[in-house]
Amino acid sequence: MSQRYEIRPAEDGDSAALLRLIDQTPQEGEVHLNFERAPNFFHATKVTTTDPDVWVMIDHKTETLLASFSIGKREVYVDGEKRLTRYGNDLRIHQDYRGGRTLLRLFKKYRELMQDEWMQTVILDENKASINSVGSGRLSLPTYHQAGQFRTYMVDLYKKQHKATTLLVRRASNADKAQMQSFFDKHAPSKQFYPVYDFSKIGTKDNYYRGVDIENYFLAYDDDELIGMCAVWNQKDFKQTRFVSYQGKMKALRHINNIKSKFFGGLQLPSPGSLASYLSLHTVLCADNRIDIFQDLLSCILKTYHASDYEALIFGFDTRDPLHEVAKNLKA
Structure with missing residues (x-):
């Protein structure tokens, strides 16, 4: 008799079932968010990792895809050196199967796959379910070590927030790729866990750079010297954020916020079920x-996309990084 539950590598044909699983497992908190992947689950996976490694759990009795996890790899800088490192994400368990046994089965497979490797992962502060289960260290689950706290900002693009710049800031072109790569190779290694980028692959069919064009980059110069860069990325074609519902006091605060923002400016909190419209930095x-x-790079981007088709610009840093302080004077 075959086993009821099977944990196996995900296949291309699993995409529709994985999308349904995402719909059934929003991130909990005062605002329930869902990080969606339409129209194909694997498009976003291939942007997150260069070497995808997605696993699914199947209940053969009901033919239900009941859980998933991803431990794919991509190169990041660790202590200044390039290292192919696993990134743990997309741990989803259908609400009808949540419980210690399902989690234990998943992490038994995880231990078989990982051996002595370690991985990075991110858990939202308000995702108490994950903190109290996966991150608890109980039930022979993996041990988590906090490496930092990442703070994310959503900056209002409808409100005029850009300032005059002192540096020359312009968009990049293909002719800039070599200089950008040299600048990146010099400065990126100082950022712990910073993803490694190959600018020669931007604008190609490489899945890791899906939706990125070289013109999306903004470059800052001091005379002829490149001293700064950043880029905007519209990922809505393969990765979406949906405001599923508001809980507790946020039900009332949403209406108060929206009335206030009409008179004084600021982000409108979308109605339940709505998709956010934003660009990522x-x-x-x-x-x-x-x-x-x-500050100058950000001001140029805010000016470029002010009153555009996008509502917000999203970016974030480790709280120890001084660059996040630039957001303090913004409506965010």
């Missing part, structure tokens, strides 16, 4: 990690 690098360089 990435590859932020400044010589000597200078705040003034990032």
Whole structure:
């Protein structure tokens, strides 16, 4: 008699079932969010990791895809050196199967696959379910070590927030790729766990750079010297954030916030079920990690996308990184 439960590598044909699983497992908190992957689950996976490694759990009695996890790899800088490192994400368990036995089965397979390797992962502060289960260290689950706290900002693009710049900031072109790569190779290693990028692959069919064009990059110069860069990335074609519902006091605070923002400016909190419309900021690098360089880059981007088709610009840093202080004077 075959086993009821099977844990196996995900296949291309699993995409529709994985999308259904995502719909059934929003991230909990005062605002329930869902990080969706339409139209194909694996498009976003291949942006997150260069070497995807997604696993699914199947209940053969009901033919249900009941859980998933991803431990794919991509190169990041660790202590200044490139290292192919696993990134743990997309741990999802259908609500009908949540409990210690399902989690134990998943992590038994995880231990078989990982052996002595370690991985990175991110857990939202308000995701108490994951903190109290996966991150608890109980039930022979993996041991988690806090490496930092990442703070994310959502900056209002409808409100005029850009300032005059002192540096020359312009968009990049294909002719800039070699200079950008040299600048990146010099400064990125100083950022712990910073993803490694190959600028020659931007604008190609390489899945890791899906949706990125070289013109999405903004470059800051001091005379002819490149001293800063960052880029905007519209990922909505393969990765979406849905505001599923509001809980507790946030039900009332959402209406108060939206009335206030109409008169004084600020982000409107979308109605339940709505998708967020935003751009993501990435590859932020400044010589000597200078705040003034990032301020000029950000001002240029805010000016470019002010009153555009997008509601917000999203970016974030480790709280120990001084660059996150630039957001303090923004409506965010």
